[in-house]
Amino acid sequence: MAKDIADMLADGELTTFEAAGQLALAQSMQKRLKTQIDALKEFLTDRMDPKEHLTTDLGTVTAKRGSEPRWRVKDPVAFAQWLKEHGEEESVEQVPYPKEWAAKPDAIEHLVGQFGGEQPAGVELSRGSGDTVAVSRVKDWSAIFQDMQAQDQARRLLGIEGPEADGKDDESKDFWA
Template sequence: MNNIPELIADGEITPIEAAQQLALVTSMLRQLKDSESVLRGYLTDHLDPKEHLTTALGVVSYKRGGEAKWRVKDPVAFGQWLARNGEESSVEEVLYPVEFITKPDAIEKLVRDHGGEQPDGVELSGGRADSVATSKVKAWSEVMADLTAQRQAGALLGIEQPPVGDIVEADGMGDMPVVEDNEGEDFSWDKI
């Protein structure tokens, strides 16, 4: 399997190759996520609560869900509702900052004004690093119709593939090619 971090560290991958692989990975992730969701739903409907299925690749077990439970999402709003609805004994009055002082710029000024001291109850949230976005990514069906993209996907997954000239037939499932490897075994993306 090609180790992407090593290829990048060794300077053996260009930005366009990295972009192409990122778009391919994004398409693969979408397909895998869709497949995972459907398979989970199917197995949830077909397994008994105490049943598990052991396969060569792993064990799938039924996981019992839980009932919905109430939880407090906004304590201040909940306290105000309680007070308005005759539940005064269930609330207590506390100091609460006025809205303007909770703004990031106002907190930054407070920290500066107080010698860099971080106020209680305030945290510095993690920033975000620069990144890239992928868009107009081909659907998995389009990737699978493109032999070059198929080979790249296989390489990303560490699947050895025979040379392009060894394609022998279509398998009748959406014209996906079947190739023979050096031992004569069929290779098909349907098996992944």
């Protein structure tokens, strides 16, 4: 079995440039697969009855009934204001709301410091986010498919054994079929 990419990275088997190439390849494959998945889902949704199951040797596909659109409140304060403006005051509770400047991160940080590190009620500290990379201008899947070196990289990325992995030079096998 091919070595997992995380293990290869941990073992220092890929350079930064090679890892960047693998990421671009995986991104291209993901884009191609999403297109295929979307088309297949649309095809099956149109042809399957709700709650129908189709079991294949690769997995089970189940049709799921959608739901009707329904209203939901995303900004309660704005909705309350709209209700008041339209004569629906009995549908509105009077609740104090912080002024815009008081809800800014720097103002909250100041308040936390001012009150000995106490976290104000109704306020949470977000997790933040880590550094990342973005992939753009990835090679089109059809171009990757025609590029033998890219095919070899894709096989390794997907953990597909090929003739180079087992030492045999069997070019009659089509690993992409």
